[in-house]
Amino acid sequence: MNALRRLSCFALGAVAVVTATVSAGEIVVHPDGPVRTLSAALRLARDGDRIVVHPGVYREGSIVVDKSVEIVGRDFPVFDGEDRHTVLSVRASNVTIKGLQIANVGVSYVEDRAGIKLEDAHGCVIEGNRLRRTFFGIYLAKSSNTRIIGNDIQGEAVREASSGNAIHLWYCRDVTIEGNHIRGHRDGIYLEWVIDSIIEGNVSEDNLRYGLHFMFSNGSIYRRNVFQRNGAGVAVMYTKNVQMIDNLMEHNWGPVAYGLLLKDITDSYVARNRFFRNTVGLYSEGSSRITIERNEFTQNGWAVRIMANSVENHFTENNFIANSFDVATNSRQTFSRFEGNYWSGYRGYDMTGDGYGDVPYRPVRLFSYVVERHPPTLILLRSVFIDLLDLAERVLPTLTPESLVDRKPAMQRIR
Amino acid sequence: MKTTLKILKYEFHNVIRNRWMLAYALFFLVISEALFQFGGDASKVMLSLMNVTLLIIPLVSLVFGTMYAYNSREFIELLLSQPVDRKWLFVGMHAGLALPLALAFVIGVTMPFVIHGVGEAGNTPTVVALIGAGIFLTLIFVALALLIAVVNEDKGRGFGVSILLWLFFAVIYDGLILLATLTFREYPMEQPVIVMTLFNPIDLARIALMLQFDISALMGYTGAVFEEFFGSVTGMVVSFGSLVVWTAFPFLLALRRFIQKDF
Structure with a gap:
């Protein structure tokens, strides 16, 4: 009886398989x-x-x-x-x-x-x-x-x-x-x-x-992605013709954490990305001919770190809001251009009424130079004494790169 | 105790009716509102307010405090001719001065945030930290002001000392820290620097706010040491504890001198 049942089961199964295979x-x-x-x-x-x-x-x-x-x-x-x-x-x-x-x-x-x-x-x-x-x-x-x-x-x-x-x-x-x-x-x-x-x-x-x-x-092409809380953020290397648009990089924290690390990237376009609360928002090393526009850097430790071997990069119409440091670099020479960005640290005025400040903005602070060499001084961040030092340096740059300057700082946040 | 309340009530009314107090509250109100109008962004407003708070509150508390203490000297002498306990009289004076100042600050700063909102949800702790730091600084520097007024008979001298004290804590002290770090740059300076900041209430308040604003930078290399300390439970207890000590120490010292003082 048992054997008969098993046999019938098998037959049924075989039929099922055959029909399944055949039908559609x-x-x-x-x-x-x-x-x-x-x-x-x-x-x-x-x-x-x-x-x-x-x-x-x-x-x-x-x-x-x-x-x-x-x-x-x-x-x-x-x-x-x-x-x-x-x-x-x-x-x-x-x-x-x-x-x-x-x-x-x-x-x-x-x-x-x-x-x-x-x-x-x-x-x-x-x-x-x-x-x-x-x-x-x-x-x-x-x-x-x-x-x-x-x-x-x-x-x-x-x-x-x-x-x-x-x-x-x-x-x-x-x-x-x-x-x-x-x-x-x-x-x-x-x-x-x-x-x-x-x-x-x-x-x-x-x-x-x-x-x-x-x-x-x-x-x-990289669009509308969210990269958050990664050990070291986003790193892109040895590549050309990259488009990174509308991405969000946030909460990438640590000694070697970057919102976006560009290493040997050329002829690329980085636009409308949001960098929020990263240790370093955008880090550029050996990268050239990159247009960085309409990005928003908010509350990062360092919004932009750009090494002097990066050339012909163009930062335009970006918002730099409440970052601990706007821009840091490793040299008094710079081969990148900053123009028409909005800097929340800008204290200038606009008498001509064209929407851009009449006094150029120097995003590299003396203090970022000091912190680079003597890290423990970071504890003095936002101290009045440091602000006074920065002010003196801005009036007469002696240690910070003279050419790294935004001559057309926007008065209003760019939307 | 009852006397304290009475004196507190009187001082409170007296201080609040003071035109300077109104100006002080209006100052914070106008500053925060103007920052919102021009800047628009809540995080930027808070950042600017942080600088104002760390600079203005100690200054006003010191100067207004010493001025008020000197001006009410005759009133104090009159009260002391009555059967009033000196201790409670002093407590009443301190509270009567510090409370309206703190209140003016809190109202001035909070109103625009209530109207415009705090922006992102993560900003609420920052506003709370800002207000807390402001209240602590008020308490500490009012106590210091009373200490100065009690110790120095001469009014002009008292003013001079209070301005100098403000300059020292707000500006010079950080210069000394910088100098120390640069001088001993061959040594690991993270721990000594942390210890140094404990001896300046303005630095303590600044770091408490820095943990809100600049956490990202603090998570970078050396910064992580600071974050590890001030962000940990021990660090919070230590920094909060030293703020409490900072509130209590000048107060108790001034109280002792006030009780012993020969008017």
Whole structure:
């Protein structure tokens, strides 16, 4: 009797599988169904099929997706890497992965394990997944035309050496990273050799190192992202033609924390970003031909730190409000221009009535020079004595850069 | 105790009716309102108010305090001919002076914030810190003013001392700290500098406000040492404690001299 029942069950299952495969190419994965694992479904699938995964916990080790399929999770089925595996390894193009929860990838010092790893895969969509405790979250290598949208990635990184990046791209092009929520990794978004990509509307917070980190990634656009409370803020290096617009960098605190660190960036455009309460708002080293306009620097320790090896940068129509120091630099020479900015520390007047102060503003204070050399003097910040010293220096600059001056300081905050 | 209340009530009324007091309240009101009108931004207004608070409150408390103490000398002598306890008379005088001054400051500063709002939600603790610092400075410098008036018989001399004292705490002391840091630059100066600030109430108030405004800068390299100390529970207890000591010490000293004084 028992044997008969088992036989009928098997027959029923087989029929179900056959019908599922045939009808509109949809395969159902269910913990109690005929197809119980995603790996099994992938074996059955053909290019263009749709695999629907029902809720449950799936422990299948590493799953290789080598067919152009659409994998859709219902109510976030959990794929557990048991701290040992890359969970989804995509090697085919035009793969869609939606609505899965991927967890427990586990730290490796040997391989770059990831929650979802794409290698040589093009035209894929990774959308609305949840990643928890993944070493690397979403990892793309040599991929193009891929969209990473609305994923929620949460790590538990403790040390930099033993943690990975949430979204990691290497040698990619035309990738869209949009509306993802990232926290608790080493770098939130890491791009190396990535070109012509769009990074938009992401929130990257509480990461150990950088909220966003890219190198050698020309021609990309960063819009409306929020980077907050990251160990070292945002760092972008060795890149040209970057556009960073409408981003918010805030609460990046620490001895080496920057809202935005520009190192060897050229021909780029930084506009309408908000820098709020960072130790250093914008740090520029060896960067040239950058237009920095209509940004707002509020209550940062140092709004702008610009090294003398940065040349032909143009700061215009920015708001500098209530920063401890407006601008700091390491030399009496400067090769960047400041013009038409609003400085809350400006005490001049506008007799001509053109909206710009008649007296030039020198944003580098004598005190920032003193603090640079003797850090303990920082405790005298906002002391009347220091203000008097600064006043004397402003009248007759002897130590601060003479050429770093805004000759057209705006009288009103720029809106 | 009853006498104290009576004297306090009298002094309070007397001081409040004083034109200078009205001017003082109006000064803060006009400054804060003007800052809002011109600057617009609440955080900028608070920053400017911080400088005004740290500079003006000690000055006015000292000068107005000594002036008032000298001017009411005859009244004090008259009262002392009555069966009035000197201790309570002095307490009444101090409170009668400090309370209206503090009140004028609080009203002057608070009104524009009530009208225009504090801007971002995170600004509320800053306004509270600003008002707290102002009240503490008033209490401390009124006590110092009374001490000066009790110690110096001569009015002119008393004024001179109070102006000098203000100059010392508001300006010169920080110059000395800077000098010390530069002189001993080969040594780690973070701890000594912290200790030095404890001996100047204006510095203590300034640092309390700095923790609100410049937390980002303080989190940078050395600054973190300061933040670690003043931001920690121990640091807060120590700095608050030294403000309390600063309030009590000149007060008790002046009280002793007042009781012993031969009018």
